[in-house]
Amino acid sequence: MTIGKIIDGKLFAAGLRAQVAEGVAAFADAAGRKPGLAVVLVGEDPASAVYVRSKGKMTVEAGMESFEFKRPDSIGQEDLLDLIEELNEDDRVDGILVQLPLPAHINEAAVIAAIDPAKDVDGFHIANAGKLAVGEKALVPCTPLGCLMLLKDELGDLSGLEAVVIGRSNIVGKPMAQLLLQESCTVTVAHSRTKDLASVVHRADIVVAAVGRPEMVKGEWIKPGATVIDVGINRVPALEEGKTRLVGDVATAEAISHVRAITPVPGGVGPMTIAVLLRNTLVAACARRGIAAPDGL
Ligand SMILES: Nc1nc2c(c(=O)[nH]1)N[C@@H](CN(C=O)c1ccc(C(=O)N[C@@H](CCC(=O)O)C(=O)O)cc1)CN2
Numbered sequence: 001m002t003i004g005k006i007i008d009g010k011l012f013a014a015g016l017r018a019q020v021a022e023g024v025a026a027f028a029d030a031a032g033r034k035p036g037l038a039v040v041l042v043g044e045d046p047a048s049a050v051y052v053r054s055k056g057k058m059t060v061e062a063g064m065e066s067f068e069f070k071r072p073d074s075i076g077q078e079d080l081l082d083l084i085e086e087l088n089e090d091d092r093v094d095g096i097l098v099q100l101p102l103p104a105h106i107n108e109a110a111v112i113a114a115i116d117p118a119k120d121v122d123g124f125h126i127a128n129a130g131k132l133a134v135g136e137k138a139l140v141p142c143t144p145l146g147c148l149m150l151l152k153d154e155l156g157d158l159s160g161l162e163a164v165v166i167g168r169s170n171i172v173g174k175p176m177a178q179l180l181l182q183e184s185c186t187v188t189v190a191h192s193r194t195k196d197l198a199s200v201v202h203r204a205d206i207v208v209a210a211v212g213r214p215e216m217v218k219g220e221w222i223k224p225g226a227t228v229i230d231v232g233i234n235r236v237p238a239l240e241e242g243k244t245r246l247v248g249d250v251a252t253a254e255a256i257s258h259v260r261a262i263t264p265v266p267g268g269v270g271p272m273t274i275a276v277l278l279r280n281t282l283v284a285a286c287a288r289r290g291i292a293a294p295d296g297l
């Protein structure tokens, strides 16, 4: 039995952040100021609070300015839109990110639509999604771009490979499919209504699992030698009473003997999300100031 490689997303992300930090220093020399990222957190969701803290810390470590805006769960839609408008107008702010999910009474689409597309470092605005779809230069959602970076690092040229993306969200599944199409993969997007998912997955040289269902993708579904990117972050009960642990959307212990390579959870795709956010912020800052973005980012 051969054992596939575990892709170290944490290490790759650290390398990317170091590269971004070099670019940030060059930007600051040329522009006379640091790139700035504004992060908006609404409510008390503990996981969101952790991610936002981590984003702020890594933004500063990369040499950028971090602006954090925490608002109560009770904030009204109009007040949130006013804050976005202020950030759109603030010249120190190159990137704006509203942490998701938002409370149920807020219209997420309206909030995203209010962000200046040039500052939309999450790449969620329709203008950026549309540009990505037609192959124009765009700010691209962080998680799928991070997945693509890991895939290209592992496989090199992806052209002609059969890719199956499981999940059709606007944040991961759809942009992931667009990115893989741009790399000339043959792309299938599978989802909750897909019939015989096991045999669809079995065709794939590349599997990207982004369904949010713990260990749903079984080892025997994977074609021998496929590369698997596991986007899932699911908290499940641990063996020890009262404790939890994280698992992905793929049954990794089973899949490991089928794959060429696979991302672990934690330590795979997750760390790439924040590293790419920093990359997108630098790219947005360069574009806003008419400065060339560093090569290879
Ligand atoms: N506006 C956005 N909201 C959300 C996004 C996003 O990209 N933009 N993505 C997720 C949350 N997220 C960043 O915001 C994020 C999720 C996970 C990780 C990460 O590093 N995970 C670790 C495990 C962490 C743990 O122990 O709980 C890993 O996988 O190794 C970073 C960022 C939803 N919201």
Ligand SMILES: [Mg+2]
Binding pocket: 102, 103, 104, 105, 106, 107, 108
């Ligand atoms: Mg809502």
